[in-house]
Amino acid sequence: MTPAWLLDLLAVSMLTVAALTATRILARLLLPELPWRPGQGANSVDLANVLMGISMAGMFTPSLTTLPAVAWEVVFGLLTAWFAWRAWADTRSVRALTADRCTLHVVHSAAMLYAFLALSAASSGGGGMAGMGGGGPAAMPTLGHPTIAGAFVVLLVGYCVWDLNQLSGGRFRLAAAGGPAAAAVPAQAEAPGTESPRREPAVRTFVLAPQTRVGSDVILGIGMAFMLVIMI
């Protein structure tokens, strides 16, 4: 049996990501200089990450369960459809798809939807999901259709590795003007003699930096892969 403290640690990690991302959403809503547009993809990604963090924490540690499985199935069904639609709408080229990271969020949402559906199917007649730490080996849920779980794990691990490679090479920056772009843009990009941009507070820069979002995606991806693997 995977030790409960390890699952608790993972649950805390997921909640930390959710809290960080929620702070990011709040900052975008409350800070007037940061443009927020309803329907902006970036915000739906943040919202999805918050929901994933909260739901995964509940899967790792049953005492942190917030909503019934069927509610999460609806949530992740909608998110999968939303990101799939956005990916479809952005299908100008394969490059556009990968650059906008639509497919990553389709995979994340679909993996969560699969996990809830497969767990519900496995526990039907058994009084609902116990979660992973649900008191002994007998309570350990097992996913149906492990081939789908295996495919998701491969995709999730692949995305994590790819993102870490990109992230560690400093390849992410803000596409839009304004915001904490200075965090990701190299110093030499600034022309000599020009006025330095206003320095952002470090905490705000960290919360809003695109690197933080990609890092969150990586942590959620690893957590999701872990969750699927130990339930195969």
Add this chain to the structure above:
Amino acid sequence: MSEVAVRGGPAAWRSMVGTGSEGAGQSWAEAGLDPRRALQLGLAAIWLLDGVLQYQPAMYTRAFGQMLAGTAAGNPSVVARPISWEASLFDHHVVALNTIFATIQLLLGLGIAIRPTVRLALAASVAWSLAVWWLGEGLGGVLIGGASPLNGAPGAVILYALLAVLLWPADRATRPRFPAARAVGAHVARALWLVLWLSLAYFAVTPANRAPGAVSGMISAMTDGEPHWLTGLMKGGASLVTGADLATSIVLAVALAVIAVGVYLPAPAARATLLLAIVVSLLIWVFAQALGGILAGGATDPNSGPLLVLLALAYWPARMAGQAGKKEIAP
């Protein structure tokens, strides 16, 4: 959709991974994605998967320690004694040690994926792989006659070490003909390939592996707990070779020997043999290794199939730019 965009280019990649831009790396980088870095990322993904697999509930039971102890059987005492000691230690501290093992593998994957730590992680992966090859796999069973290319000989984990060496971010060769040649040179890389695949050819026809029922039995034994579609495929494969185990072993050995010498052939022929290597590796992975047993739960790694594919890609002949008519160079 996202505020995240990508900047930088091949030059930034080379500077980060220490591949250099002078001569050797240039033609690879012009393709957009440095093939060696792509292969490193493949290796990182497999390490990451190994790490996650090691956290499975089955690894936190005494059965895992007993499995480790079982690899000592038949080995010389100088090899077996440390395995027994380690298995005993594992038995007493299963939670702590398994968590440490899993975390190390997870960190190796993350370390290779993160560019500033790629050298450290690759070096550590060589040391870790050698330790696991001995203490966790009993040297892959090569000393006890049980090794077979079908069951992952010469031990999947030693292939991680080989890949780490071949994908080391250094450029020894001035005009690398394939990614694996960049770090150690074409002659050494080819020799390593030859030794590996000839040893696989040899293992395919050892008495234990060409005995009646050996091949079909090995395939059938892997079907437990697998999904229906995979069990069906494997049973179909087992029924095909039933009664023809010797012939199967000989055909497999010939194919492996052809693959072994393939890297010494001109580029088109080399490419064909590398393609054969990929096909054979995938067939073995699906039909004999059951995708490493991952879908049945309790697997520690995806076995040798994906690693052999990664290795074959590391020998794929380069299309050298900057030369008259973009001439292809044999590996």
